[in-house]
Amino acid sequence: MNEEIDVKVTPEERPLWPPLEHSAVQIPPQHMPIPSPQGAPLSHGVEYELPFELQQQGWKKFWSKRENRPYFWNKLTGESLWEMPMVKPQPHFDPITDPLGICAPPPPAPVIPVVHMPNTSVPVPVAKRRASEEIGGPQVKKFVLAGPWDLDVPTNVIILERAPCSYMHSHPEVEAYRCSLLAKLRQCYQELCHSRESIDAPKDSFNRWLMERKVIDTGYDPLLPSNCYPEVSLSMYKEIMNDIPIKLVRPKFTGDARKQLSRYAEAAKKIMESRNAEAESRKVVKWNVDETFQWLRKTVGATYDDFQDRLAHLKQQCQPHLTETVKASVEGICLKIYNLSVEYAKKVKEKSNAILKEHGMELPPPMSMHTTRKVWCYPVQFAIGCPRLPVVEYLPDRDQALLRFQGDTLVINSTHLQKLEHLYRHSCFDDRKFELFIPRVWVMLKRYATFLGLNPSSNNANSDVQDTQQSLPVTVFECLNRTFGVTFECFASPLNCYFKQFCSAFADCDSYFGSRGSFLQLKAVSGSFEAHPPYSEELMEASVNHMERLLGDSPEPLSFVVLMPDYREPTPSALERLESSQFKRKQVTIPAFEHEFRHGFQHVLNKSELNVRSVHGTVIVWLQNSAGHQRWEPSEDRVQALLEAFRPGRERERDRQELLSPTRQGSTSDSKDVLVH
Numbered sequence: 001m002n003e004e005i006d007v008k009v010t011p012e013e014r015p016l017w018p019p020l021e022h023s024a025v026q027i028p029p030q031h032m033p034i035p036s037p038q039g040a041p042l043s044h045g046v047e048y049e050l051p052f053e054l055q056q057q058g059w060k061k062f063w064s065k066r067e068n069r070p071y072f073w074n075k076l077t078g079e080s081l082w083e084m085p086m087v088k089p090q091p092h093f094d095p096i097t098d099p100l101g102i103c104a105p106p107p108p109a110p111v112i113p114v115v116h117m118p119n120t121s122v123p124v125p126v127a128k129r130r131a132s133e134e135i136g137g138p139q140v141k142k143f144v145l146a147g148p149w150d151l152d153v154p155t156n157v158i159i160l161e162r163a164p165c166s167y168m169h170s171h172p173e174v175e176a177y178r179c180s181l182l183a184k185l186r187q188c189y190q191e192l193c194h195s196r197e198s199i200d201a202p203k204d205s206f207n208r209w210l211m212e213r214k215v216i217d218t219g220y221d222p223l224l225p226s227n228c229y230p231e232v233s234l235s236m237y238k239e240i241m242n243d244i245p246i247k248l249v250r251p252k253f254t255g256d257a258r259k260q261l262s263r264y265a266e267a268a269k270k271i272m273e274s275r276n277a278e279a280e281s282r283k284v285v286k287w288n289v290d291e292t293f294q295w296l297r298k299t300v301g302a303t304y305d306d307f308q309d310r311l312a313h314l315k316q317q318c319q320p321h322l323t324e325t326v327k328a329s330v331e332g333i334c335l336k337i338y339n340l341s342v343e344y345a346k347k348v349k350e351k352s353n354a355i356l357k358e359h360g361m362e363l364p365p366p367m368s369m370h371t372t373r374k375v376w377c378y379p380v381q382f383a384i385g386c387p388r389l390p391v392v393e394y395l396p397d398r399d400q401a402l403l404r405f406q407g408d409t410l411v412i413n414s415t416h417l418q419k420l421e422h423l424y425r426h427s428c429f430d431d432r433k434f435e436l437f438i439p440r441v442w443v444m445l446k447r448y449a450t451f452l453g454l455n456p457s458s459n460n461a462n463s464d465v466q467d468t469q470q471s472l473p474v475t476v477f478e479c480l481n482r483t484f485g486v487t488f489e490c491f492a493s494p495l496n497c498y499f500k501q502f503c504s505a506f507a508d509c510d511s512y513f514g515s516r517g518s519f520l521q522l523k524a525v526s527g528s529f530e531a532h533p534p535y536s537e538e539l540m541e542a543s544v545n546h547m548e549r550l551l552g553d554s555p556e557p558l559s560f561v562v563l564m565p566d567y568r569e570p571t572p573s574a575l576e577r578l579e580s581s582q583f584k585r586k587q588v589t590i591p592a593f594e595h596e597f598r599h600g601f602q603h604v605l606n607k608s609e610l611n612v613r614s615v616h617g618t619v620i621v622w623l624q625n626s627a628g629h630q631r632w633e634p635s636e637d638r639v640q641a642l643l644e645a646f647r648p649g650r651e652r653e654r655d656r657q658e659l660l661s662p663t664r665q666g667s668t669s670d671s672k673d674v675l676v677h
């Protein structure tokens, strides 16, 4: 028995990562956390004896003075529990020694298909990995993590082996440069819209442009589009055009409706006078504008609807001529932005190569792999090694931590940083000592902040861009896992994922935290997926096409629970495409305001701001092949369980329950849930 010092830190508050002496991070002494080798408990309590089998599996028992009760900590896996752990019936999947979980002997379950470990020819049976609750019977909630995620759910996803990615490893200097160029590009877009079309760049359209470009981009930069065809983005073109001659908004009062009508007429006239318009177009627009002004002058007591009708009429008459007149100029903006992006991507590549050269390395050419070899779905791997990384400062604060590189400070909640640490432990295999952890977190945070166009000097909580990062409530994920065997998110980030296996927008900087790369590149053969794509028509449509291809190609059980906002514009929309899929087994809609999401900036907000009511309806569609349908059928009772998990307030209820009784599983584990067999 070891007498230790003091019990101040419970497992949830455990240190974030191991020995600081190994770390590339510099921490001012006043911010120094208590060092703790390999994440061992800091709760300096008394160590108690345990049954031999549990000790063999790495378990130790400690006394928490604060809680006045024992707890259990596993030195091999870093898990901690309030309850006595169960002796595992079989060797547990160890992310360190067996990252793909394929070395452990199979359980007595029937062995069906065969998969291969990447880069080996040894076939291994597939059926040995099962959902966590199936392995040891119902287990107590593990207190590995203060947050609500279940990073213990192993994947049930099998994919075709793929080539390692040819991106450079995360590097703060390269990222700072890349992000400064992307910010410049965003600024340039605003200036072009302003100077050429006298409008503001349509809100968030730059973000949608990035997502649309990334659907077709085959270039070498993970962020900046650099090889797209066509070069002119239809989504950017349409969004600019939609705001010409002015951006129309629904007026609040009659006075606003009147003002908007006259502003439209004025702006339309100005365009025709200042541009090189066809004589016929000029004539039509002038005539309609003059007529509108006359009507405005002579009409007294017109109603809100009169003004709106008049505007609709004027727009109908003028818009085709306006479009024709500004077409070349709008295309010019799209082209200019794309070409600048190509140029910037080239500059980033040069910088990357310069840094790599110092280490005797260079960027590899893109690799492709045509294989039919099936493997457990593992995180994206790099083709080249990681160069030495510069120091990123780590400044822990009360509930948040600050990460600073060259004066650029990024914030993250401590619970999310702790989550990242766990994801990293599970998915990153080239940095066991966590020396590169903080620089890699900084790069990932920087990437998302820049991708979303966040303004470092303002509170971005109300920004609409958070919509693209909103996630389902934890209760819904728990239910999806339990009732439909879901173990994988097709659309996520390390910050908003619930499972430790997911696809994300950035294969490079997210891979250390478990990303399997872009969903559009995932060649899934079997497994149960949840897909909640960000709102980008092009990405959503491409995703449905991709799912259909996968479902059509695989005879093995494959299932997607797809969630999309109930938007039916433009027609045909990606949602309509989804609804008409031949693989659709079931569809339900949850009305607006009758469900919630977790805020897209959950990693920086405090708990009270976390749950936001959905302002749109959400459509849920089950796409499954026959085997997938047999295994994860959306039966009435299962669908009901899911709808129940969506009820507003469920996540908060669950949180309260967890506080009252931390060992209990999430509150959705009640009798209403229908387990997958």
Ligand code: SAH
Pocket (backbone or CB within 6 Å): 211, 468, 469, 470, 471, 472, 489, 490, 491, 492, 493, 496, 497, 498, 503, 504, 505, 517, 518, 519, 520, 530, 531, 532, 533, 534, 539
């Ligand atoms: N994982 C949560 C949140 C989804 S929000 C859930 O399932 O509810 C959508 C996420 O998809 C965002 O984090 C966005 O960055 C990510 N994303 C964007 N493009 C992607 C792509 N091509 N592949 C996978 N994820 C992508």
